[in-house]
Amino acid sequence: MITMNKVSKHYGSFQVLADCTTHVNKGEVVVVCGPSGSGKSTLIKCVNGLEPFQSGEITVNGVSVGDPQTNLSKLRAHVGMVFQNFELFPHMSIAQNLTIAQIKVLGRDKAEAEVKGMQLLDRVGLRAQALKYPGQLSGGQQQRVAIARALAMDPICMLFDEPTSALDPEMINEVLDVMTELAQEGMTMMCVTHEMGFAKRVAHRVVFMDHGRIVEDDHKDAFFANPSSERAQQFLAKILQH
Amino acid sequence: MGYSWNWGVFLQPSATGDDTYLGWMLYGFKMTIGLSLSAWLIALLLGALVGVLRTVPSKTLSGLAMAHVELFRNIPLLVQLFLWYFVLPELLPKDLGDAFKQSHPVVQQFISSMVCLGLFTSARVAEQVRSGINSLPPGQKNAALAIGFTLPQTYRFVLLPMAFRLVVPPLTSEFLNIFKNSAVCSTIGLLELAAQGRQLVDYTAQPYESFITVTLAYVLINVVVMFGMRWVEARVRIPGYIGGGH
Numbered sequence: 001m002i003t004m005n006k007v008s009k010h011y012g013s014f015q016v017l018a019d020c021t022t023h024v025n026k027g028e029v030v031v032v033c034g035p036s037g038s039g040k041s042t043l044i045k046c047v048n049g050l051e052p053f054q055s056g057e058i059t060v061n062g063v064s065v066g067d068p069q070t071n072l073s074k075l076r077a078h079v080g081m082v083f084q085n086f087e088l089f090p091h092m093s094i095a096q097n098l099t100i101a102q103i104k105v106l107g108r109d110k111a112e113a114e115v116k117g118m119q120l121l122d123r124v125g126l127r128a129q130a131l132k133y134p135g136q137l138s139g140g141q142q143q144r145v146a147i148a149r150a151l152a153m154d155p156i157c158m159l160f161d162e163p164t165s166a167l168d169p170e171m172i173n174e175v176l177d178v179m180t181e182l183a184q185e186g187m188t189m190m191c192v193t194h195e196m197g198f199a200k201r202v203a204h205r206v207v208f209m210d211h212g213r214i215v216e217d218d219h220k221d222a223f224f225a226n227p228s229s230e231r232a233q234q235f236l237a238k239i240l241q242h
Numbered sequence: 243m244g245y246s247w248n249w250g251v252f253l254q255p256s257a258t259g260d261d262t263y264l265g266w267m268l269y270g271f272k273m274t275i276g277l278s279l280s281a282w283l284i285a286l287l288l289g290a291l292v293g294v295l296r297t298v299p300s301k302t303l304s305g306l307a308m309a310h311v312e313l314f315r316n317i318p319l320l321v322q323l324f325l326w327y328f329v330l331p332e333l334l335p336k337d338l339g340d341a342f343k344q345s346h347p348v349v350q351q352f353i354s355s356m357v358c359l360g361l362f363t364s365a366r367v368a369e370q371v372r373s374g375i376n377s378l379p380p381g382q383k384n385a386a387l388a389i390g391f392t393l394p395q396t397y398r399f400v401l402l403p404m405a406f407r408l409v410v411p412p413l414t415s416e417f418l419n420i421f422k423n424s425a426v427c428s429t430i431g432l433l434e435l436a437a438q439g440r441q442l443v444d445y446t447a448q449p450y451e452s453f454i455t456v457t458l459a460y461v462l463i464n465v466v467v468m469f470g471m472r473w474v475e476a477r478v479r480i481p482g483y484i485g486g487g488h
Contacts, residue, residue, distance in 0.1 A: 045384075048388055050384050050387060050388060072387075073387070073390050073391065073392045074390070076387060076388050076389065076390045077389070077390025078390075079388075081385075081388040081389075083381050083384065083385060083388075084381075085379065085381050087379070087381040087382055087384070087385035088385075089382070089385075089386075089399075089400055089404075090404060090480055090483050091403045091404055091407065091480050091483075100399060101389040101390055101391065104391065104395060104399065105389065105390040105391060105395075106390075132481070132482070133480055133481045133482050133483065134482070134483075135480060135481065135482025135483040136481055136482035137482075149389070150389070153389065153390065
């Protein structure tokens with residue numbers, strides 16, 4: 001579904017990504033982790049072309065992201081993305097947040113989009129909030145709406161960029177529950193996250209990054225039981241103690 | 243101080259005989275409002291466009307927009323007015339320049355003033371709009387693009403509705419300024435409010451009555467604008483939304 005081949009990116013002389021090669025198969029959940037500044041957020045933003053990269057190739061469902069001929073808007077419409085800071089549109093009600101792109105991008109009619117939006121709101125347990133505005137919801141609720149908004153576009157895969165990092169601890173689980181459910185239904189997912197519990201429970205593979213390089217790319221059991229690099233061992237030792 | 247007040251002066255027939263002095267004031271009042279509103283329309287539309295262009299990825303477009311802003315905000319308003327009124331008609335193609343010069347003097351003065359004030363203020367509006375767009379969290383643009391919006395759709399549905407809400411207060415200042423700046427247009431002979439005030443002094447030697455009236459008229463206009471913009475601000479307020487960034 002997603003393939004990356006020797007992707008490199010630099011800002012001036014600063015190398016953000018160096019020869020990153022990995023893939024996400026259909027129905028697979030891949031967790032990307034690593035210390036801050038390791039390039040994991042940049043990597044996931046390259047997948048839907050939000051960040052340009054200078055060399056290498058990324059394909060999503062066979063379409064090359066870096067190719068100037070590619071219609072990126074069309075590609076992105078089917079690649080859901082969830083952000084650290086939710087990024088709901090603050091001037092629209094929750095219902096409008098869920099329908100606007102269905103109507104303007106996919107060309108669905110309003111009634112159809114509303115039905116779809118309400119179904120998804122129901123699914124994330126927020127049907128009662130449909131007429132409120134994002135500023136009136138808690139962080140966890142906003143992030144669940146953001147997931148529903150992405151799902152409303154019938155995505156072929158979902159990208160999560162630290163979806164729980166901006167949340168209060170007690171709201172993290174409500175978001176992880178929604179993500180776990182999605183994964184169990186067979187959604188193709190690439191998640192940048194520090195939630196190692198989630199990774200252990202749900203992921204198929206774990207990609208570990210450091211200084212813009214993919215240091216480990218392994219089955220999750222192998223990664224947690226026996227990380228091959230010293231850097232990953234240190235990282236896990238620090239994270240898992242807590 | 244020996245000044246003899248005479249508020250009745252406004253009801254006297256004017257020196258030209260076809261109106262009262264109150265009629266002169268009303269003419270100036272209407273001229274100020276007509277000029278400022280039409281210039282504001284230009285400033286708002288052009289300023290919004292230029293402000294948006296300053297934030298787009300294309301270097302050519304943002305460069306052009308920056309040139310517009312720097313040109314119109316760095317030349318004194320009075321100099322700009324003289325350029326529009328005295329110099330530009332000479333630079334136009336001959337037919338067009340002649341047509342302009344043969345039109346009614348009031349039309350010449352009004353058009354020059356409107357274009358001048360409109361473009362001058364558009365540079366300032368553009369800067370407000372640009373800062374409004376730039377003050378939005380960068381994730382908003384990413385979120386809009388990520389969901390499949392094109393760049394124009396991203397501006398239309400996500401960035402501009404928020405940016406305009408944020409810039410209502412600074413735009414209020416610009417709106418107030420355009421009325422006050424319109425007084426400069428009396429220098430090319432346009433009989434707006436300030437010009438009528440001065441003319442009234444020349445004919446009646448009642449400066450206090452005249453300029454108190456002019457001042458109150460400007461205050462009236464600006465109070466109406468302020469309340470109008472406050473109403474707009476309240477109208478577009480978003481439930482639960484506090485501040486700009488994260």
